Amino acid sequence: MAMAKVTMRDVAKYAGVSVATVSNVLNHNDHKTTEATRNKVFSAVKKLNYRMDMTARTLSKGKSNLIGIFMPQVYENNIPGTILKENPYYSEIISGIEYSARMLGYDILIACIGSAEQAIELTHKRMLDGIAILGGYEEDFWDKVYTLEVPIVTIDSYDHERKDVINVGIDDEFGAYLATKHLLSLGHTNIAIGAAMLDYSPVNQQRYKGFVSALTQEGIDIKNCPVIEEEVSIKGGINIGYRLIKDHKDVTAIFIVADIMAYGVIKTLHQFGKNVPDDISIIGFDDLSFSNYTIPALTTVRQDIYTKGVETSKLLIGCIEGNVEIPNSLVLPVSVVIRETTKQRKK
Amino acid sequence: MAMAKVTMRDVAKYAGVSVATVSNVLNHNDHKTTEATRNKVFSAVKKLNYRMDMTARTLSKGKSNLIGIFMPQVYENNIPGTILKENPYYSEIISGIEYSARMLGYDILIACIGSAEQAIELTHKRMLDGIAILGGYEEDFWDKVYTLEVPIVTIDSYDHERKDVINVGIDDEFGAYLATKHLLSLGHTNIAIGAAMLDYSPVNQQRYKGFVSALTQEGIDIKNCPVIEEEVSIKGGINIGYRLIKDHKDVTAIFIVADIMAYGVIKTLHQFGKNVPDDISIIGFDDLSFSNYTIPALTTVRQDIYTKGVETSKLLIGCIEGNVEIPNSLVLPVSVVIRETTKQRKK
DNA sequence: CTGAAAGCGCTTACAG
DNA sequence: CTGAAAGCGCTTACAG
Numbered sequence: 001m002a003m004a005k006v007t008m009r010d011v012a013k014y015a016g017v018s019v020a021t022v023s024n025v026l027n028h029n030d031h032k033t034t035e036a037t038r039n040k041v042f043s044a045v046k047k048l049n050y051r052m053d054m055t056a057r058t059l060s061k062g063k064s065n066l067i068g069i070f071m072p073q074v075y076e077n078n079i080p081g082t083i084l085k086e087n088p089y090y091s092e093i094i095s096g097i098e099y100s101a102r103m104l105g106y107d108i109l110i111a112c113i114g115s116a117e118q119a120i121e122l123t124h125k126r127m128l129d130g131i132a133i134l135g136g137y138e139e140d141f142w143d144k145v146y147t148l149e150v151p152i153v154t155i156d157s158y159d160h161e162r163k164d165v166i167n168v169g170i171d172d173e174f175g176a177y178l179a180t181k182h183l184l185s186l187g188h189t190n191i192a193i194g195a196a197m198l199d200y201s202p203v204n205q206q207r208y209k210g211f212v213s214a215l216t217q218e219g220i221d222i223k224n225c226p227v228i229e230e231e232v233s234i235k236g237g238i239n240i241g242y243r244l245i246k247d248h249k250d251v252t253a254i255f256i257v258a259d260i261m262a263y264g265v266i267k268t269l270h271q272f273g274k275n276v277p278d279d280i281s282i283i284g285f286d287d288l289s290f291s292n293y294t295i296p297a298l299t300t301v302r303q304d305i306y307t308k309g310v311e312t313s314k315l316l317i318g319c320i321e322g323n324v325e326i327p328n329s330l331v332l333p334v335s336v337v338i339r340e341t342t343k344q345r346k347k
Numbered sequence: 348m349a350m351a352k353v354t355m356r357d358v359a360k361y362a363g364v365s366v367a368t369v370s371n372v373l374n375h376n377d378h379k380t381t382e383a384t385r386n387k388v389f390s391a392v393k394k395l396n397y398r399m400d401m402t403a404r405t406l407s408k409g410k411s412n413l414i415g416i417f418m419p420q421v422y423e424n425n426i427p428g429t430i431l432k433e434n435p436y437y438s439e440i441i442s443g444i445e446y447s448a449r450m451l452g453y454d455i456l457i458a459c460i461g462s463a464e465q466a467i468e469l470t471h472k473r474m475l476d477g478i479a480i481l482g483g484y485e486e487d488f489w490d491k492v493y494t495l496e497v498p499i500v501t502i503d504s505y506d507h508e509r510k511d512v513i514n515v516g517i518d519d520e521f522g523a524y525l526a527t528k529h530l531l532s533l534g535h536t537n538i539a540i541g542a543a544m545l546d547y548s549p550v551n552q553q554r555y556k557g558f559v560s561a562l563t564q565e566g567i568d569i570k571n572c573p574v575i576e577e578e579v580s581i582k583g584g585i586n587i588g589y590r591l592i593k594d595h596k597d598v599t600a601i602f603i604v605a606d607i608m609a610y611g612v613i614k615t616l617h618q619f620g621k622n623v624p625d626d627i628s629i630i631g632f633d634d635l636s637f638s639n640y641t642i643p644a645l646t647t648v649r650q651d652i653y654t655k656g657v658e659t660s661k662l663l664i665g666c667i668e669g670n671v672e673i674p675n676s677l678v679l680p681v682s683v684v685i686r687e688t689t690k691q692r693k694k
Numbered sequence: 695c696t697g698a699a700a701g702c703g704c705t706t707a708c709a710g
Numbered sequence: 711c712t713g714a715a716a717g718c719g720c721t722t723a724c725a726g
Binding site: 051052053054055056058059064066073080081082084085086088090091092094095098099102107108109110111112121122124125126127234238263264266267270289290293294295306 | 420429433439458474581653
């Protein structure tokens with residue numbers, strides 16, 4: 001029943017040429033073949049329904065046309081989860097990477113990793129041509145990963161000392177600055193920040209920095225601007241909501257460093273009978289697709305997440321294929337999109 | 348700079364044994380080696396930091412330890428999106444598949460596919476050991492895909508005539524039946540269904556069937572129970588909301604076949620000043636992680652999506668490795684989780 | 695322009 | 711128990 005695999009040998013035999021010639025035709029080394037030969041080969045390919053075995057090709061060429069997408073393995077109550085499941089941000093990026101890579105002739109291997117070693121292991125054993133790394137990691141993670149000799153694109157990383165590591169990101173500080181400016185422009189002065197992982201997430205450090213710089217620029221005393229730190233998840237946002245209500249009654253506006261957290265804040269405030277934006281204004285960061293549909297609709301800092309993914313593939317593959325003119329980093333634009341969760345401060 | 352690749356040859360030489368022996372040690376064919384030999388090999392492996400090249404192994408064994416996850420490529424306003432981006436349901440499943448596969452020694456290749464041919468192409472060219480197929484497809488898609496000679500696990504499919512295709516799913520009809528029963532138990536009689544793709548999605552046909560059967564069992568006239576069909580997305584839900592308000596003023600409760608759509612319905616009703624659940628009760632289906640956090644929190648039919656993914660890997664890999672006792676399908680439980688969007692009908 | 699041959703890094707009978 | 715050799719399906723100098 002199981003049909004024997006059709007190989008280049010079969011095609012060669014059928015077309016009456018050598019295996020080398022079939023290879024040359026299929027790899028479009030057109031200067032090495034005549035059109036007549038090509039036609040014979042192509043029709044044999046069609047006739048026999050031949051499909052190139054990438055495994056053999058990879059072994060032989062040392063190039064797999066496979067790209068790895070790595071993201072952190074997270075645990076939630078000891079249950080293995082993935083960033084993928086927790087935060088739609090990653091799904092959107094992966095969508096972009098996958099689509100763009102496919103268009104450029106590359107396939108995608110995804111893996112959640114718990115250590116740099118796992119990333120290294122995988123890229124060696126699958127002979128990955130390049131890797132995209134999502135998410136935040138400890139510092140020595142990067143040191144180790146950067147020993148890899150394939151092109152790497154990081155996303156939202158601020159740890160790229162190595163010259164040939166490309167980063168795709170946004171100006172996080174500026175985005176946070178804009179968000180805070182927006183709240184200030186509405187007359188708020190007691191502004192909190194809902195932050196996360198300030199100890200070791202450079203992205204969030206940047207966002208915090210932008211928050212502070214907008215505040216100080218306006219002469220606001222930081223003392224009145226509490227930092228409420230929780231994890232990046234809806235649950236983290238829920239907790240921020242509690243703490244806001246319990247400990248920071250004078251706060252009238254809050255900037256949250258991630259939309260996914262803002263969802264939780266809105267939920268908690270609603271549960272406690274607080275009106276958003278009448279009692280408290282909220283501005284998020286990311287503009288996830290759902291943010292337009294929360295109740296009330298979330299005012300936030302927009303970044304084009306899908307495009308981030310698309311550009312990641314383009315840069316990574318450009319680098320793999322040795323294109324020149326590959327920049328060391330790409331910074332995509334941010335902007336404030338005003339919806340319903342922010343409002344002029346009550347007198 | 349670039350260090351030469353460490354191969355089995357190097358390990359063999361260093362350990363003073365043959366390549367075949369190294370292979371035997373590494374593949375745990377312990378009955379073919381002595382412990383002394385094994386120790387020599389292992390320490391050489393460690394010393395040289397050897398990593399097995401899966402590409403070579405795949406070519407040689409005809410087995411890749413790679414699993415493909417395929418899902419439909421969708422377009423939204425002509426922009427390529429993916430199911431991944433549109434519906435968190437898929438992210439959750441993929442999380443489960445990836446985690447479980449990794450634990451079992453398999454890596455994951457993901458691809459959005461536009462046709463059966465693409466799926467076939469990919470599984471051949473990457474020598475995938477098995478594939479998991481998510482999402483709905485036209486009928487001839489399945490006919491073609493089933494010509495593949497690798498194990499296949501479908502998720503939520505009702506098109507598995509082939510004996511060796513395993514399906515992981517739930518009792519969609521029963522879930523919908525329970526949902527509708529819940530609405531009926533609250534005194535509602537004018538109940539609508541927010542449906543999708545009833546023409547060609549068996550899952551949704553099943554859910555529709557459960558809806559109808561609960562209704563007729565209770566002696567309700569289907570005439571009063573409109574079917575409002577839109578696409579599976581928040582936007583689809585938004586449209587259902589509009590149509591509900593415009594065309595179905597007497598409806599007091601609605602069962603929506605997907606949480607993601609329910610989010611849109613809640614949003615629209617809210618925008619038009621309708622109170623959920625006072626004016627209209629809503630029950631969804633899926634219990635996405637976010638459903639606990641909508642305002643109001645969504646009453647829905649729960650299924651364990653992550654577990655679906657985990658089981659998918661277990662079955663697929665079990666099948667790949669020739670375990671016996673692999674069932675032809677796995678049906679996971681559903682249950683109604685009552686939150687805030689459903690309420691006793693007003694007199 | 696075309697083909698024979700070596701090689702990519704493994705595994706697997708087969709002999710010893 | 712161990713090793714030499716052939717083979718997996720390609721690519722790539724090299725000769726012709």
